[in-house]
Amino acid sequence: QVKAEKRFTWEDLMALPARTQTVDIHCVTRWSKLDTTWTGVPWRVFLEQIELAADATHVMVHCDGGYTTNVALEVLDDEDTMLAYLYNGQPLTPEHGYPLRLLVPKKYFWKSAKWLRGLEFMAGDRPGFWERYGYHMEGDPWREERFSW
Numbered sequence: 001q002v003k004a005e006k007r008f009t010w011e012d013l014m015a016l017p018a019r020t021q022t023v024d025i026h027c028v029t030r031w032s033k034l035d036t037t038w039t040g041v042p043w044r045v046f047l048e049q050i051e052l053a054a055d056a057t058h059v060m061v062h063c064d065g066g067y068t069t070n071v072a073l074e075v076l077d078d079e080d081t082m083l084a085y086l087y088n089g090q091p092l093t094p095e096h097g098y099p100l101r102l103l104v105p106k107k108y109f110w111k112s113a114k115w116l117r118g119l120e121f122m123a124g125d126r127p128g129f130w131e132r133y134g135y136h137m138e139g140d141p142w143r144e145e146r147f148s149w
Contacts, residue, residue: 002050002051002052002053002056002121003051003052003053004051006049006050008049010099013041013083013085013100016041016045016046016049017041017042017045018039018040018041018042019039019040019041019042019082020037020038020039020086021037021038021039021080021082022035022036022037022038023035023036023038023080023103023105024036024105025105025109025112026108026109026141027108027109027110028108028109028110028135028139028146032141036087036088037087037088037089038082038084038086038087038103039084039085039086039089040082040083040084040085040086040100040103041082041083042079042081042082043076043077043078043081043082043083044077044079044081046082046083047076047077050121052073052121053121053123055123056073056121056122056123057072057073057074057122057123057124057125058070058071058072058073058121058122058124058125058126059071059072059073059076059119059120059121059122060119060120060122060126060128061102061111061113061116061118061119061120061128062116062117062118062119062120063113063114063115063116063117064114064115064117065115066129067113067114067115067128067129067130068113068128068129068130069110069111069113069128069129069130069131070122070125070126070127070128070131070137071102071104071107071111072125072138073121075104075106075107076104078104078106080103080105080106081102081103081104081105081106082102082103083100083101083102083103083116084097084100084101084102084103084112085099085100096114097112097113097114097115097116098115100115100116101113101114101115101116102116106140106141107138107139107140107141108135108136108139108140108141108145108146110130110135110139111139125137131148134147134148134149135147135148136148
């Protein structure tokens with residue numbers, strides 16, 4: 001649900017303003033890590049590069065390996081959401097999502113999808129890979145929205 005598809009090179013992303021922030025992360029498997037430091041392009045800065053269709057409400061995040069997850073645009077519209085490429089001042093390792101991951105600190109960490117390859121803007125919600133296999137559609141850690149059952 002964009003007016004025109006757009007592709008970004010690594011150089012395009014690196015030319016955008018970046019920010020470093022420290023946030024807590026929460027995994028669906030019941031662990032949290034406090035004070036993690038990430039650097040990347042703030043979501044709001046990235047979104048300025050795209051002309052969304054008026055009916056866009058959600059994003060399907062596409063990653064290596066066929067993994068996907070859904071996130072509402074209103075959730076992404078937050079000061080701490082970003083396209084992250086550094087963790088603790090170093091380039092992401094493959095384990096942490098090299099070269100790029102979406103960072104959505106206010107949701108369980110599967111919504112901070114690793115190995116980002118594409119963003120599909122949608123006019124409604126639909127389950128991604130993890131959600132089709134039982135993870136909650138929203139993934140709010142404060143509501144303990146781990147699973148859909």
